[in-house]
Amino acid sequence: MGPTIILLFSGKRKSGKDYLTDKLKGLLSDKCQILKISEPIKSHWAKMKNLNLDDLLSDKEYKEQYRLEMINWSDEMREKDYGCFCRTACQNAPIKPIWIVSDIRRKTDIQWFKENYGDRIKAIRIIADDETRRKRGFEYKEGIDNVTSECDLDDYTTWDLVVDNGRNGKPLEEQLNQILELIKL
Ligand SMILES: Nc1ncnc2c1ncn2[C@@H]1O[C@H](COP(=O)(O)OP(=O)(O)O)[C@@H](O)[C@H]1O
Numbered sequence: 001m002g003p004t005i006i007l008l009f010s011g012k013r014k015s016g017k018d019y020l021t022d023k024l025k026g027l028l029s030d031k032c033q034i035l036k037i038s039e040p041i042k043s044h045w046a047k048m049k050n051l052n053l054d055d056l057l058s059d060k061e062y063k064e065q066y067r068l069e070m071i072n073w074s075d076e077m078r079e080k081d082y083g084c085f086c087r088t089a090c091q092n093a094p095i096k097p098i099w100i101v102s103d104i105r106r107k108t109d110i111q112w113f114k115e116n117y118g119d120r121i122k123a124i125r126i127i128a129d130d131e132t133r134r135k136r137g138f139e140y141k142e143g144i145d146n147v148t149s150e151c152d153l154d155d156y157t158t159w160d161l162v163v164d165n166g167r168n169g170k171p172l173e174e175q176l177n178q179i180l181e182l183i184k185l
């Protein structure tokens with residue numbers, strides 16, 4: 001059976017993917033499950049390097065030390081099987097009416113979900129101005145912020161919804177209601 005709708009969230013570092021999806025989870029409660037494509041990547045890295053997985057999964061600075069090597073390793077894996085991390089994230093997920101995937105980063109992520117879940121998916125882009133991102137702790141890094149991991153969806157145009165979570169954004173409640181409207185369609 002699987003979920004009836006899958007919300008795919010994409011956005012640059014510190015745009016607010018985890019923030020908004022956590023708030024959404026608070027509204028949808030046990031009708032939804034948050035999935036992270038980065039979870040299997042970070043689990044592998046935590047095991048390989050004996051790292052703290054909870055800290056890797058948090059928004060702490062800790063994960064930034066390992067981001068580049070996780071990007072490079074995971075890109076090598078995707079070369080062989082572009083949906084490997086999407087598949088792992090989904091196969092471990094409990095079946096709920098709504099899945100929220102909080103960290104879509106590549107066109108191949110969207111491609112895999114379209115191939116496997118068809119018209120049940122809704123793609124949502126979260127944007128935030130650089131000043132706001134910087135206030136949230138973002139620092140531009142060459143080799144991180146100018147590569148596929150952060151840029152592959154910059155030219156993707158067929159979003160079901162774009163949410164501005166920056167200084168020009170609507171109040172949080174309005175942002176969340178826009179997303180909930182997608183679920184009703
Ligand atoms: N609208 C907002 N209001 C207040 N704090 C926010 C908002 N959006 C994001 N944040 C905070 O900014 C930081 C980065 O947000 P996060 O969701 O972790 O970004 P991302 O997952 O896109 O990297 C977090 O500390 C989060 O709590």
Ligand SMILES: C[C@@](O)(CCOP(=O)(O)OP(=O)(O)O)CC(=O)O
Pocket residue numbers: 011012013014017018037038041056057058063067070071074103105148149150
């Ligand atoms: C190797 C990664 O999966 C690490 C992703 O870590 P997070 O999902 O924690 O990133 P942000 O929340 O945007 O800061 C990125 C990738 O290219 O797959």
